[in-house]
Amino acid sequence: MLPTPCTAHVPFDTIYEPAEDSYLFLDTLSSASETAWLTQHFPATTPSPTILEVGSGSGVVLAFLAANSPTILGRADVLSLATDLNRTACLATRETVVKAIAAQQNTDPTTSPSTTDTNRAAAAAAAQENPSAVKSTHLSTLQSNLASSFKAGSIDILLFNPPYVPTDAVPRAPTATDFVPAGSRSEQFERESYLLSLTYAGGKDGMEITERLLADLPRVLSPRGVGYVLLCAQNRPREVAERIRGWREGVDGATGWCAEIAGFSGVKAGWEKLVILRVWRECIREE
Amino acid sequence: MKLLTANFLTCAVKGCKAAASSYPLHFKDAELELQEVDFQPEFIHNIIPRIDWEGLRVMANELGFPKIPDSKPEGDALNDEQTMRDLHRLLLETHVVEGRLCCGNCGHEYMIKEGIANFLLPSHLGKTKNSIVEIRVYADGFPL
Numbered sequence: 001m002l003p004t005p006c007t008a009h010v011p012f013d014t015i016y017e018p019a020e021d022s023y024l025f026l027d028t029l030s031s032a033s034e035t036a037w038l039t040q041h042f043p044a045t046t047p048s049p050t051i052l053e054v055g056s057g058s059g060v061v062l063a064f065l066a067a068n069s070p071t072i073l074g075r076a077d078v079l080s081l082a083t084d085l086n087r088t089a090c091l092a093t094r095e096t097v098v099k100a101i102a103a104q105q106n107t108d109p110t111t112s113p114s115t116t117d118t119n120r121a122a123a124a125a126a127a128q129e130n131p132s133a134v135k136s137t138h139l140s141t142l143q144s145n146l147a148s149s150f151k152a153g154s155i156d157i158l159l160f161n162p163p164y165v166p167t168d169a170v171p172r173a174p175t176a177t178d179f180v181p182a183g184s185r186s187e188q189f190e191r192e193s194y195l196l197s198l199t200y201a202g203g204k205d206g207m208e209i210t211e212r213l214l215a216d217l218p219r220v221l222s223p224r225g226v227g228y229v230l231l232c233a234q235n236r237p238r239e240v241a242e243r244i245r246g247w248r249e250g251v252d253g254a255t256g257w258c259a260e261i262a263g264f265s266g267v268k269a270g271w272e273k274l275v276i277l278r279v280w281r282e283c284i285r286e287e
Numbered sequence: 288m289k290l291l292t293a294n295f296l297t298c299a300v301k302g303c304k305a306a307a308s309s310y311p312l313h314f315k316d317a318e319l320e321l322q323e324v325d326f327q328p329e330f331i332h333n334i335i336p337r338i339d340w341e342g343l344r345v346m347a348n349e350l351g352f353p354k355i356p357d358s359k360p361e362g363d364a365l366n367d368e369q370t371m372r373d374l375h376r377l378l379l380e381t382h383v384v385e386g387r388l389c390c391g392n393c394g395h396e397y398m399i400k401e402g403i404a405n406f407l408l409p410s411h412l413g414k415t416k417n418s419i420v421e422i423r424v425y426a427d428g429f430p431l
Contacts, residue, residue, distance in 0.1 A: 047337035048293060048330065079385065081292065083406075090403045137379055140288035144406035149397075151297035152309055173407060219304075226357045281293045 002071060005063035005100035010092040014195035016057040021161055021230055021274055025061045028276045029072055029228070029262025032268045037262075037278075039074035041226065042156070048077040048125050049156035050139075052220075054146050054213060056082035057199060059093030059194065061159050063100035066136045069120050076105060076134045081155075083144040086195050090141040105135045145173060146213050147184050147220045155220050158227040162210045163202045166234050170203040206235050214240075217279060218257075220251060226280040228262065237261070237275040244279055290319075290381045290404045291347050294338050298390035299397075299406045308391035311342040313349060315396070317386035324379055328371045334378055335359060343377075350376055 004026065007018060016022075043050050047206030053062035059082060065072060066080040082093045123163055143151055147158065163170075171194060178195065182188040202209055210229065217227050231237040244259035259279045293311055296381060303309035340359040349353040354373040356364065388397040388404060398405050 047335075048333040050337065077330045079291070079337075081295065085407065086403070087403060091401070095400070134327045135324070137289070137324075137330075139295075140292040140402070140404070142288075142296075142404050142406050144293075144404075145408075147372070148301075149296055149299045149404075149406040151295060152297035152304075175407070175409070176405075 002026075002064070002068045003104065004069060005060050005096050006103070007058045007060055007092075007096055008109045009095055009099075010058045011088060012058075013192050014086060015089045015092055016196070016199035018058055018060045021232075022058075022060055022246055024263055024265045024274050024276060025159070025228070025230060026064045028235065029061075029065055030068065031263060033260055034278075035072050038072060038157075038226075041121060041224065042073055042075065044075045046189055046224075049073065049075075050079045050081060050222075051159070052081045052147060052150065052155045053093075053158040053159040054083055055090050055160065055162065055199075056084050056093040056141065057086075057161075059089075059096035059141075061161060062093065063097040063258070065157070065159065066097055067104040069101035069136050070105075076136050080136065081103055081150075082141040083149070084141070085143065085145060085174050085198055087143050088195075090143050094138065094141045097141075100139065102135050103132070125136075147216055150220050152219050153222045156222050156225050157267045158217070158225065160210070160213055160227065161230045162213065163198065163200045164206040164210065164230065164232045164235055165200045165202050166206040167201040167203055169201075170208045171201055174198070198274060204237075205248065206232060207240075210235065214244070214279075218247065221281075223281060225228075229230075229277050229279060231275050231277060232274075233271050234243075235276060237272070241277055244277075258282050262281060285287045288347065288383045288399060288405060289336070289379065290350070290383060291334075291343075291378045292344050293388065296388070298393060299408055300390070300393050300395060303390055303392045304390040307328060309393070311339075311345055312388040312390055312397070314346065314383065315387045315389050317350060317399075319350070320380055320382045320384045320385045321376075321380055324382075326372060327379070328376055329369075330377075331371050331374050331378065335365070335374070338378075347377060370400055 051065060056062055062080055062082050068080055069078045070076045077237050080097055084090050084093060182191045221227060231240060241259035247257040249255050257279065259277050261275055262278040263276040264272035264274060296312055344355050356370060382402060383399055384402050386399045389397055416418040
């Protein structure tokens with residue numbers, strides 16, 4: 001089993017603490033079937049893939065994929081990026097990703113911040129094997145709404161564990177004043193409750209935020225791009241997948257889209273509690 | 288925030304997406320920091336085909352980084368160690384700690400603090416068509 005990135009430095013009073021859905025993401029990305037698919041989709045001879053996690057929170061999912069990219073993607077030359085509405089989460093994500101890459105890919109075990117002897121031994125072995133090995137690099141974490149600050153075609157792998165819980169409404173987007181220290185204890189509590197609501201409140205059917213991200217996927221993903229989106233049973237994942245398969249683009253709608261269930265958990269009466277969809281363009285058909 | 292990030296960014300304002308001048312965003316008052324990492328020529332070789340060279344060149348020139356080839360290195364140029372070391376420095380070692388990123392179309396400035404750029408838009412730069420018209424009017428009177 002691949003190591004889970006350390007999140008001991010993350011303040012969970014306003015940031016989503018890694019839970020069942022986060023771990024489903026880690027298990028799915030590192031499953032034999034997904035690793036095989038990704039390695040084949042991004043051969044080591046192709047340009048370095050960009051990886052964006054949207055709403056990264058603690059950063060545990062992005063850190064896991066970036067730090068374990070030699071195993072999951074068959075290549076370490078990846079460029080990781082993240083966005084979150086919460087500035088505190090942006091700082092946390094950056095630290096989680098940078099630390100995880102250093103812990104698992106550092107070729108100098110004496111300076112490696114690894115917390116376990118196993119990691120240190122692995123790093124030492126890697127160092128002996130290949131002293132000038134390529135190490136994954138974290139480009140930046142941006143305080144941003146979904147993927148709106150990225151240019152068209154800029155992302156090769158997009159990860160999204162959205163706020164998927166059905167709620168009456170979705171919270172407003174935060175402003176700068178939401179991050180200045182609050183005065184009273186009750187103001188502070190209200191502030192923290194609001195920031196936490198951003199991590200789970202999904203509006204109607206729990207799909208309002210996910211719909212916005214899905215609508216932006218064809219723009220932000222590169223031609224070879226792939227998105228991983230987590231859905232819960234109330235989001236009706238099979239209907240969402242069916243809808244994505246109906247997307248068409250290009251001249252006469254020559255290019256279609258694929259959506260497959262890449263991972264799931266908690267099957268009850270034939271329905272999965274949580275599902276991760278893999279969404280990508282089908283191969284552009286030759287004339 | 289590594290400088291290379293700017294190669295993948297654009298203005299977050301919806302109405303700017305179709306405008307050519309919204310990319311690349313322009314660094315202003317950028318405070319740069321060098322964080323040395325091992326020289327990895329293979330990584331540079333794989334990054335080069337992934338980046339938009341014109342955008343990188345514009346950014347490098349604006350920041351006074353003189354050593355960028357006019358066109359994307361290919362073939363033998365990829366074996367030139369000095370070029371690869373210069374690119375390594377620019378792409379993997381140079382961070383922006385403080386400063387702003389500015390849109391050449393609407394003039395909006397995104398603040399960078401402690402290496403985190405803030406792309407959240409103020410509520411008046413919302414998503415409806417009406418507000419986009421307002422932005423354009425505002426931009427016309429903006430000294431870019």
